[in-house]
Amino acid sequence: MNRAQIELVQATFADVERDGERASAMFRGRVAEIAPHLVPVLPAEPVAALGAVVAALHDLHEVVRRAQRLAEAHVAAGGEVGDVAAVRIALLWTLEQLLGPAYGADVRNAWAATSGALATVMIGAADLASF
DSSP states (O other), rough: HHHHHHHHHHHHHHHHHHTHHHHHHHHHHHHHHOOOOGGSSSSSSSHHHHHHHHHTTTOOOHHHHHHHHHHHHHHHOOOOOOOOHHHHHHHHHHHHHHHHHGGGGHHHHHHHHHHHHHHHHHHHHHHHOOO
């Protein structure tokens, strides 16, 4: 992810935060459809959890630290390493629904790059936490 992608993610996340309750409900609903076993291990406030990471995107070390903590909490709550992919799918779907026409190619690519980087870190952290 590059600087322009980080700025797009942060700008569009501000729109998501404005409707945080709806975003959380949509995200939880989508997770329930594609991976119902994950609903009990989701963060209580998924938009807030993501917001903490999005706010730190200009500080790679902080992003890695926050993503690792999310993964460790997920495993501690009974989640598994492979769950990260389902969460990423639900996130990208939720963004597309919430942002509508604003979810164009540049925004979609920025979120894909960002969520892909986070997923990589989280999978590694979840692997370690599973031992």
